[in-house]
Amino acid sequence: xxxxxxxxxxxxxxxxxxxxxxxxxxxxxxxxxxxxxxxxxxxxxxxxxxxxxxxxxxxxxxxxxxxxxxxxxxxxxxxxxxxxxxxxxxxxxxxxxxxxxxxxxxxxxxxxxxxxxxxxxxxxxx
Amino acid sequence: xxxxxxxxxxxxxxxxxxxxxxxxxxxxxxxxxxxxxxxxxxxxxxxxxxxxxxxxxxxxxxxxxxxxxxxxxxxxxxxxxxxxxxxxxxxxxxxxxxxxxxxxxxxxxxxxxxxxxxxxxxxxxxxxxxxx
Numbered sequence: 001x002x003x004x005x006x007x008x009x010x011x012x013x014x015x016x017x018x019x020x021x022x023x024x025x026x027x028x029x030x031x032x033x034x035x036x037x038x039x040x041x042x043x044x045x046x047x048x049x050x051x052x053x054x055x056x057x058x059x060x061x062x063x064x065x066x067x068x069x070x071x072x073x074x075x076x077x078x079x080x081x082x083x084x085x086x087x088x089x090x091x092x093x094x095x096x097x098x099x100x101x102x103x104x105x106x107x108x109x110x111x112x113x114x115x116x117x118x119x120x121x122x123x124x125x126x
Numbered sequence: 127x128x129x130x131x132x133x134x135x136x137x138x139x140x141x142x143x144x145x146x147x148x149x150x151x152x153x154x155x156x157x158x159x160x161x162x163x164x165x166x167x168x169x170x171x172x173x174x175x176x177x178x179x180x181x182x183x184x185x186x187x188x189x190x191x192x193x194x195x196x197x198x199x200x201x202x203x204x205x206x207x208x209x210x211x212x213x214x215x216x217x218x219x220x221x222x223x224x225x226x227x228x229x230x231x232x233x234x235x236x237x238x239x240x241x242x243x244x245x246x247x248x249x250x251x252x253x254x255x256x257x258x
Contacts, residue, residue, distance in 0.1 A: 061156075069156045073214040075207045076145075076152045076161050 016119040020052075021094040025085040025101065027108040029058070039083045041104060049097050052089040059084060065107065088115060129192055136197015144202045158223055159211035162204060163231055169203035170235040174242025182250040 031038035039056050046054045059082030061071040072078045087094070094112075101110065144165055152161030176194050179185040186194065208231055215224035 068153060071156050073211065073218065074152060074156060074159050074161070075210060076148045077156065 014121045016117075016121070018090075018117050018119070020088050020115055020117045021091050022113050022115045023085075023087040023094060024111045024113075025087065025105070025108065026064070026110070027083050027085070027105065028064070028080040029083050030080040031083075031105075031107070033104045038104065039085055042085055042101070045100055045104075046087060046097065049093070049100070051087060051093055051097060054085060054087045057084040057086070058082075064109075088117065129189070132189060132193045133197045133200075136193045136199075137201040140198035140201030143198070144204065157220075159207075159215075159227060162207045162211055163227065163234065166203050166205075166208060166231055167234040167238045169199050171238035171242045173199050173203075174239035175246050176242075178243045178246035179249060182246055183253060 025042065027038055027042075029037075033041040043054055043056060059070075061069065061073075062082035063069045064082070068077075070077055070079070070081050072081065087097075147168075148161040148165050151164050152159070155161070173195055176186060176191065176199075180191055208227075212224055212227050212231075215221075215227060
């Protein structure tokens with residue numbers, strides 16, 4: 001991974017730029033693995049694998065393979081809302097977790113793209 | 127205790143019926159709560175039918191009425207979902223749809239009870255005619 005580091009104007013302010021891989025994992029709220037919500041299992045697995053970062057988003061409307069629209073506005077359609085997990089790390093780490101994701105995801109979608117990461121690491125606001 | 131059990135059994139059946147029928151009707155409609163409107167209208171019809179049949183003909187015993195009306199139809203129809211979905215329409219600034227939902231639910235539910243009464247009267251007339 002190519003990394004450029006730029007020291008900020010103030011002391012302790014560091015900005016790093018690099019390239020990485022972004023995985024976007026689309027699953028459903030009702031998906032479970034071993035009795036635990038699948039998104040929670042995936043996040044815990046990513047943490048255990050030492051992945052740089054992951055964020056889980058809950059969708060408010062969407063549809064998938066079965067073309068059933070889920071929305072919180074209609075009570076009967078408010079089940080199995082979309083869940084999106086975004087994971088970004090260097091390619092070799094993403095390659096390492098891919099088989100583990102294959103094991104736990106039965107229905108869903110993963111998209112993958114190369115991204116530019118701008119990482120800020122500063123102590124000035126703490 | 128037996129009565130409470132009847133209400134519970136009826137509620138179990140009614141809630142499942144609402145889940146299945148409501149989902150089947152709502153599937154494909156995301157802008158308007160047509161499932162809840164239909165459920166409340168159909169439930170009102172059967173409530174009117176059962177109550178007027180009981181009044182005119184004594185068709186259902188007290189216990190059967192509790193099972194059917196308070197149990198099954200009580201769980202089948204839903205005021206809270208109507209309130210929630212109407213508020214969500216208001217919250218999403220869909221005032222026309224909200225007004226249509228509120229007016230049509232109240233109007234259709236009352237008309238459905240009236241229809242239930244008409245059907246109950248027809249059934250009563252038929253039964254009385256058969257006795258002559």
